[in-house]
Amino acid sequence: MMQVFNTITALQNTLDDWRAKDRTIAFVPTMGGLHDGHLALVKLAKQKADKVVVSIFVNPTQFSENEDFDQYPNTFEQDVLLLERNQVDGLFSPSVEQIYPQGLDADIDIGEIGNILCGASRPGHFQGVVQVVNRLFDIVKPNLAVFGKKDYQQLLIIKQMVAQLSLDVKIISHSIVREKDGLAMSTRNQYLSADERKVSPNLYRNLLELKREIQKGQAINVAVKQARMQIEKNFKLDYIETLDANTLKQITDNTSEIAILCAIFIGSTRLIDNVIFRR
Ligand code: AMP
Numbered sequence: 703m704m705q706v707f708n709t710i711t712a713l714q715n716t717l718d719d720w721r722a723k724d725r726t727i728a729f730v731p732t733m734g735g736l737h738d739g740h741l742a743l744v745k746l747a748k749q750k751a752d753k754v755v756v757s758i759f760v761n762p763t764q765f766s767e768n769e770d771f772d773q774y775p776n777t778f779e780q781d782v783l784l785l786e787r788n789q790v791d792g793l794f795s796p797s798v799e800q801i802y803p804q805g806l807d808a809d810i811d812i813g814e815i816g817n818i819l820c821g822a823s824r825p826g827h828f829q830g831v832v833q834v835v836n837r838l839f840d841i842v843k844p845n846l847a848v849f850g851k852k853d854y855q856q857l858l859i860i861k862q863m864v865a866q867l868s869l870d871v872k873i874i875s876h877s878i879v880r881e882k883d884g885l886a887m888s889t890r891n892q893y894l895s896a897d898e899r900k901v902s903p904n905l906y907r908n909l910l911e912l913k914r915e916i917q918k919g920q921a922i923n924v925a926v927k928q929a930r931m932q933i934e935k936n937f938k939l940d941y942i943e944t945l946d947a948n949t950l951k952q953i954t955d956n957t958s959e960i961a962i963l964c965a966i967f968i969g970s971t972r973l974i975d976n977v978i979f980r981r
Contacts, residue, residue, distance in 0.1 A: 704786045706793045710841050713794050725752040729844035734758040735775035735889030736784050739879035743848040744788045746876050757794040763806050764830030775892050808833045819855050823940050832863050846872040852886055854976045886975045893971040901936045908932045909962050909977045940965035947978050
C-alpha cells in the first residue's frame with residue numbers, strides 16, 4: 703500500500719525506517735496532473751532503488767504573476783490511484799507552509815543558464831525551480847532523483863545545482879514520452895481545445911524536420927529560419943534555438959550533441975518540446 707504524507711515529520715519518520723533497513727530511496731518530484739510521462743519516471747525510479755517517493759506540489763515560486771498557478775490542473779484523486787497502481791511507496795503532498803515556513807522569497811543565483819530560453823520568457827522561473835527542488839531534496843534526502851528530458855533546460859540546471867552544492871544525490875533522466883501522434887505529454891495539454899489538440903503534433907514534426915535538415919548538412923541558421931516559418935503557420939513562436947546540448951551555449955566545432963529547443967503558444971497555452979541528437 704502507498705502511504706500518503708502531508709507533513710514533513712510523517713514523511714521523515716517513514717524515510718528513517720527505510721534507511722535503518724538499508725533501503726535505497728528514489729525521488730520523483732511532480733506538480734501532479736499526472737500522465738504517462740510522469741509514470742515512466744516512476745517506473746525508472748522503481749528499477750533504480752528499493753523505495754520510490756513521489757511528490758505532488760504545485761510550487762508557487764516558479765510561476766510568474768500572469769501565469770497559470772491558480773488554474774493549474776488538480777487531479778489529485780486520480781493521481782493517487784495511478785501512483786498506487788504503479789507501486790509507489792510514498793506520496794508526499796505538502797502544503798505551501800510546510801515547504802516555505804519562512805515565506806516564499808529566496809536569493810538564488812543560478813547564472814546565465816537560468817536566464818536564456820524558458821528563463822528569458824519566464825523571469826524567475828528557474829530560480830523557483832531550484833528553490834523548490836533544493837528544499838525537497840533537503841527534506842527527502844533521496845539516493846537518486848528522476849527528471850524528464852521534456853524539461854531539458856530544467857534538467858541541466860538541476861544537475862548544475864547538485865554539482866555546485868555538492869549534494870549527495872544522483873540525477874537520472876528519462877526521455878520524452880509522447881502521444882501516438884508525437885505531441886509531448888504535458889499536464890498543460892489538458893488546456894487545449896479539440897482544434898488546438900489537432901494541430902499540436904505539428905510542433906514535433908517541425909522539430910524533426912529541422913533535425914533532418916541539419917543532419918543533411920544544411921547551414922543551421924538557414925534551417926532554423928525555415929523551421930521558424932513552418933512553426934509560425936500553426937503557432938505563436940516563443941523561441942526556437944539550436945544549441946550545444948551539454949552546455950546550452952552556441953554550437954562550436956567541439957559540439958558532439960545538438961539540442962533543438964522550442965517553446966510556442968497555441969491559443970493561451972504555452973507548450974515546450976525539444977529534440978536532442980548527435981551530429
Ligand atoms: P511536472 O509535473 O510538469 O513538473 O513534471 C514533473 C517531471 O516529469 C519533470 O521531471 C518533467 O520533466 C517530467 N515530465 C513531464 N512530462 C514529461 C514527458 N512527456 N516525458 C518525460 N518526462 C516528463
